[in-house]
Structure formats: C-alpha cells, structure tokens
Amino acid sequence: MNQLPAPTRIGRQQATSDEYNDGPFTFRPATKDGFNATVAIQGPSGSGKTWTGLSIASGLAEGERFAVIDTERGAAALYVNDLGVAFDTLPMHRYDPRDLQKALAAAAQAGYRVVMVDSLSHFWKGTDGTLDQVEKAKSKYGGNKFAGWKDGTPLQNEMIEALMSYPGHVVVTMRSYVHWVLENGSPVNKGMRAEQRKGIEFEFDVAAEMDENNRLRFIKSRCPSFRGLVLNQPHGAKDIAKPYLDWLRDGGKETDPSIWIDAANAADATPDGLLALYREVEAARALATPLLHPDTGAPISLGELIKERGTALKAASAA
Template sequence: MSLPAPKRTPQQPQQQAEFGNEFVFRPATKENMKARVAIQGVSGSGKTWTSLALAHGLGERFAVIDTERGAASKYVGIRGIQFDVLQMTNFDPRRLVKALAAAASAGYGTVLIDSLSHFWSGVDGTLQQVDKAKSRFGGNSFSGWQDGTPMQNDMVDALLAYPGHVIATMRSHTEWVLQKNDKGKTEPVAMGMRAEQRKGVEYEFDVVASMDRDNVLTVLKSRVPKLNRAVIREPDGMALAADLLAWLADGAPAADPADFINRATAEDATYEGLLALYGEVEAASLLASPMLHPETGEPTNLGDVIKARGSALRTVPAGTGADQ
C-alpha cells in the first residue's frame, strides 16, 4: 500500500513585527520613581489637608483636580501652599483621563485628585456608566460591566502612567459586622474602613493610608520601609513627603516620557525605529502616559501615538516621505 503524495503548502510570507507582539526580557533595574499615594478617610478626618501638605512637600509645581466643591482651595496660602485647580462636576472616568493628559502637557510635577471616589460613585462615574450600559441590554449586569470595566481600567492606567507624582484621596465608610461579645450578646463591631472605589484599587498605589475622625493616619500598605504600618497622630504631610522622596530617589534616573514623545513625533522617525521605541516605552510601563495629541490637541496616550505614527509610516511607499 503506497502512501498518498504529500500536499505542498505554499510558504506564507513572513509577517512584519507588530507593536506589542514581542516578548523581550530585559535586566531588572531600580529606577527613580514617582509617588503613587492614596489617603482614604471619613468626612472631617483631615485627608484633604494632609494630601495638600504632602503634594507641597514633594517640591513640584502641583495641580488639584477638585471634585469636592472647592474644599482644597480653602487651604491656599497656609504654610505657603499654592497650587492650580481644576473644578470638575461630571465624573465620567474618561474625563479624568483627559484632565490628566492636560495636566501632563502643562508640566505639573504632582497631581492631587480630591477625590477619586467621585469617579466611581459620583455623577456619570463608573457605577452610573454600568447602569446606563445595562439599560441598553435589558438590565443585563454582565453587559453593563463590559462597558464600565474598560473605562475604569483606562482611568487607573492613566493614573499609574502619569509622568509625575500622583496623590488621590478617597472617601471611606466604616464596615460593621455582628459578633458575640464576651457576655454572649450580639453587638456591632467595626471591622475597618472601606474606600469608596472599586475593590482592589489599593493594590495600584505605593502607599495607602486611612485617616479617622481623631486625625490619626494609619498606613495600611507601604512599599516605603520607613512608613510600613506607621500610625501617626496629626500627620505632617511635608514630613511624609521627605520620607517618600528619600525612597523614590534610591535608584537610577527614570525614563522621561517627554523624551519618548519627542522621539515618537520626530520628522525623521521610521517604522522600525518606532517599533523599537514602543518596546522601550512598554518596558518602562509608560504606554498609558496621558498626553495631548501633537496635531489634534485631543487627549490620548503615548502608546497610541507611537502605534498610529508607526502604522502611518509603514504604509508610505518606499522613497517617499511620511509628511509629503
């Protein structure tokens, strides 16, 4: 019995490399970083003032994205604190991404969001975006989150990739459970503070602290050894900033998003060069860096700008310029 003749399969042309499709391991390095701090607390706990003093102590020109009806502005001038402010009354997470892009383009070294909770549970926040999406799908909650989750994730990515320090306050409430006391009677017991934001958002920050009505700051999570599990009564935000800066400065100089932007928009950029640049930016975790588009002025991010420019250059016939 003879075997059938083998079928010849035409050789497929080699595919061009695509942005983000390569997996390249690089040596780990410790770089100077920018602070990512969250302070949660109940009303009157002092989280806004502590965050303002912290932002001032970081030594950078800073801006406040204010959702609290001007609460932060009441502290202007105290201990020399000065800042610019953007008042917001609509809390669509995509609007925060746009605000961060505008702040990055304006060169603010630190941004304080007071508070991040509104972009979760406020007017047009993530929860309302989910409700709106649900209504289009007959009340299907799963379909609603198909819209809401990407908005939330894009907002968090923009926070993490901001080219400066980011401080966010969050409203919180006390969680209670019923437990039996030593006399056998059932009574409510406070089990801690729950931030008004999506569960798990605290994992994205370097330092997470809670404040109570007695103006006591308790560090819940810290990558800064000196602040680990610290409990501080009437905290001095400027002193906290000094501890943060000492930790942040322990490493090699960090990549500058402005340099990446200049390379991405250079007139002599090539497809191959942009492909390599995309890998560098990805390795630096800066793809989501918020920025304003150099041509349209619309909010975008660094990764999308590189991809769009690279795709445009790849389609240009050989021997012609990208801008001809």
C-alpha cells in the same frame, strides 16, 4: 434525493500579526529608574485627608507648582494661604472616568511634576462615574446590570492605568465609610472601606487611612519607612514626602517622558525607529502615559501615539 455538496476544505486563517503587541518577552536587570510616588489617603469627612494630601503633594513638588484635580467643590483652594504652597486647580463637575484621563493628559501636557486628585471617589459613584456608566450600559443588555460591567470595567481600568502612568508623582484622596457585614445574624464592623472599587488602595505604592482624630495609619507601603507606622497629625511634606523621595532616589533615576514624546512626533521618524521607541517605552512601563493628541487634542496614551504614527508611516511607505 438531493445530495449535499462535498465539503470544501478551507485553510486555517492566520491571525493578523501586530508587530507592536507581539514583541519578544525580554528580561532586563531590575531597576528603580523612572518610578514615581503614588499615594492614596482615605478617610471620612473631617479627618484631614485633603490637608494632608496637599502637604504631601507640596513636599513631592519640592517648591514647584503642582496640579489639583478638584471634585470637592473647591475644598483644596481654601487651604492655599494656610499651607503656604502654590498650586493650580481644575474644578470637575462631572465624573466620567474618561474625563479624569483628559484632566491627567492636560496636566501632563502642562508639565506638572505632581498631580493630586481630590477626591477619586467621585469618579466611582458621582454623576457619570463608573457606577453611573454601568447603570446606563445595562439597557444595551436587556436591563442586565451585571452585563453592564462589560462597559464599566474597561472605563475604570483605563482610568486607573492612566493615573498610575502619570509622568510624575500622584496623590489621591478618597472618602471612606465603615463597612458592616452580617455574621450569624449580627452586624460586625469590618473596618473602613474606600468609596471606590474594592481593593483600589492596592494599586498605589503607599496607601493610608485617616480617622476623625487626624491620625494616619499606613495600610500598605512598598516604602519600608512606612510599614506599620501610625502618625498623629502628620506633616505630609516632612513625614511622608521626604522619606518617600529619599527611598525612590536611592539607586533610582528619574526619567523625562518628554524625550519620548518628542521622538514620537519627530519629522524624521521612521517605522523601524518608532517600533524601537515603543519597545523602549514599554520596558520603562510608560506606554499608558496620558497625553493629548498633537492633531486632535483628544486624550491618547504614549504607546497608542507611537503605534499610530509608526503604523501610518509604514502604510505610507508601502503605498
């Protein structure tokens, strides 16, 4: 009878250490430094969300040109003379969430202090949007659409992270619809819901909904001025942008991410210096700041750029 060979004991392999991701957990004094406005306006067609969003963006821009990422067939451009504000548009015709990341990176590269997305709904249910990505991915999992979310969820999350980490103020509009549910066999109106992933409005510091009468109701606000407030035919620059900026600047300072970007690309950068820079950017909640790669032109986050360069320099010095 053949005997099995004696078992060979193998030592437990140590996980590869990542000095960038395995940093210390360090508490720091709370501060409002570096926070930007993030505003979401949702509503049905004709409620005035594009007009209101443009007015808010113009107030946040304080006289500077701002950027509009347009998925609404040029709707924003129709108001350029009526509002008397200067802005540039980028028409989008496909709505892959990765394309929004590219557009945000391009806007950041161009130095726009304010970017508006009109509307964010297309990147959820438009051509090549998140729902389309899930539908395409299910073929990899035997037609299982639920499994397709393994691909769709990261795309959606990375898009939102890039939006929330834009190095400036962000305004988005979203289409909405009446959400009905059956209760005891009867349809019950549960209010308006944005055409985006459920709960998307809670990603923003300020979120409001508009109705067909151009009445705006705040549904979430970290800015105390807006809590429980309802505005009829709001003037976005005066009623929303100004008090929001006043609140952000009360005890808070603006940060300039170009200083970090220049440091990441500096010719005399060192591995230790880049690791320290990563920690500084991490503490400022700016790792996901969208950029265009200086060599390839592909979208990349500020954190990834610093890590890539630091890792490459460390490998070169060890060679």
